[in-house]
Amino acid sequence: MIEVVMPQMGESIVEGTLTRWLKKPGDKVERDEPLFEISTDKVDTEIPAPTAGVLAEVLVNEGDTVAIKTVVAKIDEGGSAAAPAKEEAKAAEPAPVKEDPAPPAPPKPAAAAPAPQPAPAAPAAPVASQPAPEPAPAEAQPAVDADEVTGPLSPLVRKMAREYNIELGQVRGTGAGGRITKQDLEAYMAAQGARTMAGPPAPAPAAAPASAPAPAAKAAEPAAPAPRAAAPQQKVEPMSIMRQKIAEHMVMSKRTSAHVTTVHRVDMTKIAKIRDRAKEEFKNRYGFGLTFLPFVTSAAVDALRAFPIVNASIEGTNVLYHGAINIGIAVALDGGLIVPVIKNADEKNITGLQRSIADLAARARSKQLKPDEVSGGTFSLTNFGSFGSLFATPVINQPQVGILGIGSVTKEPVVVADAIAIRSMMYLALTFDHRLIDGALADQFCQKIKDLLENWSDQVI
């Protein structure tokens, strides 16, 4: 077995990122044939196989960065069958199949995890009866090529091989006389990942019996990848590009800003009345409805003008005050969201804002936005109220320093001048970056918005 190591691509280089495997375990490789790709700084390098044989084992995943000289793969020069079974499995395995029901040895136990293989004797009892004495049908075993397999197979191993469609010729037996054990199969499946497990129902081999010693079951659970096979209803699918972008952006934002959310309650009764009066005519005249959103946007724009630090970004140790007020509006899409931007929102009246909002939202949903329509925002709004949320704690859209979450407008009993009145109430939740903005200023900013909305001066739109 030849070990393939992360090469040193230069004097000052101490590690490399493995970007892509060009071969899979079990593949034949020729000497000097490209085996994997690594990347350091601006350089992408193809690494050839040092020897011919069969790629037996891959020890580093795509995307992982490891120190130079780390063993990343093993090539079996014999070149016959690949043997992804792990050394650890062998070492830890006590004896033939029915005595060791312990979960498979994980390919790479997390450092912190307790040794996944408990004392071999401990868990033996509960599952001793596990290998159901199913008569192995001599025929109808498409996946098992008996000729390639040395030693007898237990009924359990035959059953598993059939159900997971494993070619037993590919599995190295570590049991007595080289016979293939359940652990060998599980280690093989773990090494193969989910690839080989498409389809067939699983017999839940890894589901520890209730009587199993608790610590053993627990220890094995997080580390062992094999239990994936135990839940046939699970499926793995890649995240969409948009999902990946959102995931990265959200975590990056949380890592970047000191998020604090402050919530203010706003009486929207006056706005609700104006809206009710204008709604019908608005629809007829412009072809789109009138919502609360342009009112809140307009009030937020005025507040941003009064508190320019909320319409800013942090650049190193500088504060960048944006000249323009460009408002991003989060729009929910199937499986994601996008934040189109109303440029120079301070130049627009309610009608103009509503038109922009309707237009951007419609084009966001039909994927017609241009790149400069989703960039350049200086502050964002998110209207989760349209989904019934009262208030939430939105995540800042970097590199901005604030986002205003708009809750739903609901009629509530409210104390007004020592009497109980029915008012249209709304919560505004401002998440701000406490690196730049302190609570007092954030609350003044919110009070400004509240004041503008509650005392809306224009009766007509």
Next chain:
Amino acid sequence: MRVCEVQELGRIGWAAAYQKQRQLVEQRKRNEIPDQLLLVEHDPVVTLGRNSKPQNLLAPASILARAGIGLEEANRGGDVTYHGPGQLVVYPVLNLNDWKRDVHHYVRAIEECVIGALAEFGVAGERSAINSGVWVKQRQTGTLAKICAIGIHVSRWVTSHGFALNIDTDLSHFRYIVPCGLTQPVISLARLGVQASRAQVSDAVVRNFGSVFQLQMAVPETVGERIP
């Protein structure tokens, strides 16, 4: 002194240039040819390196296509970048076994040769800890802007891909991407107020390349003469 043949391919599509490089890399690996330096200018194209993050491409292929910009995946290091008219794109096909088996050193040497070439036009290029490539400090703001981007592929120590230097590139095309995954601006010689022709810049780059890598640069005419 070893010879490096210079080939001026002129305006050529990205895919065609890539084909050409692959062919030369194979020949270079077999030692059938000396080191090569390809000089090209591309039709507008956005290329994704191996380390490209999807969020650094700001527009889908359809919008790029409408703007007349192609989209290609390249097996080079680095993040997303843009190539287009007005940019000198240089693809060295070198066997680093004959020089130094050190990819970082190779990137630093490319930077050195670009910095040397820029100096001939009175432009102070510099390296930055932010990212590889060559940067120029903008006079008004003092912020660094990238003038030359680097992305390399190495196979058995033979290099391909290379670097792109903005002469009078239409910088607005960079707005479709986050170049190299960075928010720093890009800049060109023209934007710096330097009026230099593509031929002048190529000459300077080739000259500096030869002195940095200790290669005798065989420019097109001499290549022609050597063919019997």
